[in-house]
Amino acid sequence: MNRALFLDRDGVINHEVGYLHAAEDVRWVPGIFELCRVAVRAGYKLVVVTNQAGIARGLYTEAQFETLMEWMRGEFVVRGVALDAVYFSPYHPVHGLGEYKREHEDRKPGPGMLLRAAKDLELDLGLSVMVGDRCSDVGAANAAGLRTMFLLSGTEVEGCAGEYVAVESLGEVESWLAADSATEREVR
Ligand SMILES: [Mg+2]
Structure with missing residues (x-):
């Protein structure tokens, strides 16, 4: 069985700009590549799980999303890490157009994308x-039974219901992973 570092995209990999869909608007969140390198060394698969209500709202297409993610995957590879998988939810229960207007377990806080990844990549959640x-990330992580959910501060000012570890930076997650894998090596 494998294990994964699940990454939300907007606000974790790139700064939130609101319905991002163009490479020129991408600003990397500090520490994202370092975190991913440490995670890969510690044996984690890198899996992006992202709600894309902008597709539901008709602001950009699935094809535009895929093009941006192909570019993003390339940027990761250039920096020495490869994303193992990208899952996205194009639905919105209220503002979706046509077939995109629906509830769906893939839309976080639903755990659908994480459960599919677990099946596809043989993950131990x-x-x-x-x-x-x-908070929707916390909900999805808790519903999927993940070991630990890290909530990066700044977006949710009130805190969230559920189980999570609040962090101020991606560097804190990197330190946690490094310390955890050092402990595992000692135990072995
Ligand atoms: Mg986000």
């Missing part, structure tokens, strides 16, 4: 962790 910036 109880050994997997996630980094997000919204």
Whole structure:
């Protein structure tokens, strides 16, 4: 069985700009590549799980999303890490147009994307962790039974219901992973 570092995209990989869909608007969140390198060394798969209500709202298409993610995957590879998988939810229960207007378990806080990843990549979710910036990320992580959910501060000012570890930076997650894998090596 494998384990994963699940990453929300907007607000974790790139700064939130609101319905991002163009490479020129991407600003990397400090520490994202370092975190991913440490995670890969510690044996984690890198899995992006992102709500894309902008597709539901008709602001950009699935094809535009895929193009941006292909570019993003390339940027990761250039920096020495590869994303193992990208899952997205294009639905919105209220503001979606046409077929996109619906409830769906893939839309966080639903755990659908995490459960699909677990099947596709043979993940042990109880050994997997996630980094997000919204309460919907906490909800999805908790519903999927992940080991630890890290909530990056700044987006949710009130805090969230559920189980999570609040962090101020991605560097704190990196330190946690490094310390955890050092402990594992000692135990072995
Ligand atoms: Mg986010």
